[in-house]
Amino acid sequence: MGTLTANLHAMMAAFYRPTAERFKIIIEAKAFPSDHYAVTSQIQLHGYDPSVCLVTIAPRQGEATLRTEDIIEAIQKDDAIALVLLSGVQYYTGQFFEMEKITKAGHDQGCVVGWDLAHAVGNVPLKLHDWQVDFACWCTYKYLNSGPGNIAGVFVHENHFNDKKRPRLAGWWGNDKTNRFDMAPLFRPSEGASGYQISNPSVINVASLMGSLELFESATxxxxxxxxxxxxxxxxxxxxxxxxxxxxxxxxxxxxxxxxxxxxxxxxxxxxxxxxxxxxxxxxxxxxxxxxxxxxxxxxxxxxxxxxxxxxxxxxxxxxxxxxxxxx
Ligand SMILES: Cc1ncc(COP(=O)(O)O)c(C=O)c1O
CATH class of the missing domain: 3.90.1150.10 (Aspartate Aminotransferase, domain 1)
Known part of the structure; x- marks a missing residue:
């Protein structure tokens, strides 16, 4: 569905629900700029101050990449973190984060954990379901070769499948397929990630992604x-x-x-x-x-x-x- 940054917004609309106690988002200091903008604007949309709510983590002095223990410590030391949003593979350094460990640390601390997989999908093994990732977003025009700006993807964990009341940026393509064309005004979401789709996708985009995914499927x-x-x-x-x-x-x-x-x-x-x-x-x-x-x-x-x-x-x-x- 959609495109990566738009999907990050869609996922945050549903999964970043700040409260008086938990209102912060943790990202990498060197996250892709679009992620910075998306997260900052989400915080502002909720009426919060990004200078308080946006927590960034950086490598130690003299080091280029982040240590897992430092990420986990940053999550553990702040009870106000609502959402941990990191990249699977860091776009600048190429570091593949220990997603399972970090996701678990986020959950142990009561946070929602989402991932930007732009540089991970089609590149490294991903077990989003087994790792209990809450949501993930990716584009398909890097390792998946679909062509610039092509249709993107989202993952929503099965734990949230029947969460039909979760507020979201709804659109007709997220409505249950069985009655999508009833043209009724009441939104009845499909189960899981499908229920977060907004618009009908471009057939040309989908076909070009499909061609590439078929190659991935046969190569494995x-x-x-x-x-x-x-x-x-x-x-x-x-x-x-x-x-x-x-x-x-x-x-x-x-x-x-x-x-x-x-x-x-x-x-x-x-x-x-x-x-x-x-x-x-x-x-x-x-x-x-x-x-x-x-x-x-x-x-x-x-x-x-x-x-x-x-x-x-x-x-x-x-x-x-x-x-x-x-x-x-
Ligand atoms: C890590 C990461 N996040 C977000 C984006 C933004 O992607 P889009 O323009 O498809 O929203 C990119 C694009 O290169 C990226 O590499």
Whole structure:
């Protein structure tokens, strides 16, 4: 349904119900800007002050990624947190959070726990039901290849399936299919996530997503993950063996993404304190499709569905050639 940020709003309309005792939302200090805007505006819509209600968590001084224990501590130390809303895979660093542990910590503290899975879906194994996630939202135009701005998705846990009285941003597509076309003014929601749909979706968008999902289904996520672990490990291996001495130790770049394969998906984020855009342009001009995130990061994400070990080899060879020139 909808698009990612719109769906975050739809989910927060239903699951962020601030009270005098619990009114805060916890997010990452470096959450994707759209998530910051959505959360801030939700807090304001309820008449609360974001400078009090928006709690952000940042990595420790000198560290690039968040420690699970610090996330859990931030949740545990504040009784006023109503909603924990984090990303499954952090867009800037590529860190894959320990979703099950964090969700449990949020629940133990009495919070609702939701996840932005933009960079996680189609990338890492997800067991949202087993992990007791309350809700999750994602877009389909990253690893799911549906095309920019295409239809997105939501997950609502079965625990909330029969919660038909939960206030929500209702629309006719969320009405029970059996009587949707009765055209009655009274909203009767479908069970679960379907009951949160608002409008009828674009057929063209759905068809293009379907084409991609069929490929995922035949490839299967476990096999994709298996290849992904190897591809990204190969990328890391080449970066370290070819570039550590010459360029990493000289401070030209470092890898921000955790080295533990369980804490990452396909993506490695390389941090170039200087000349990031020059290096990025040079990679692009050699046909390497990667991505720059200001201020200093290039994200390289070999995806198992269509990238090869040879692609990874060429990518690092080109990077070596470029760095040798830039820092000659
Ligand atoms: C982590 C994350 N959240 C939210 C968004 C916003 O997505 P949309 O424009 O589909 O609402 C993006 C887009 O790249 C994203 O990466």
């Amino acid at each position: 996520m476990p096999k994709l993950r298996e290849k992904s672990l190897r591809l990204t490990a190969y990328l890391e291996y080449l970066l370290i063996t070819k570039l550590q001495k010459k360029h990493m130790e000289a401070g030209h770049f470092e890898i921000l993404t955790p080295s533990n394969p369980e804490e990452r998906g396909c993506q490695l984020s390389l941090d170039f304190p200087e000349k990031m855009l020059t290096i990025f342009d040079a990679l692009q001009s050699r046909g390497v499709v990667c991505d720059e995130r200001k201020p200093t990061v290039i994200r390289i994400a070999p995806t198992p569905l269509y990238n090869t070990y040879t692609d990874v080899y060429y990518c690092v060879s080109y990077l070596e050639e470029i760095l040798d020139q830039v820092f000659a």
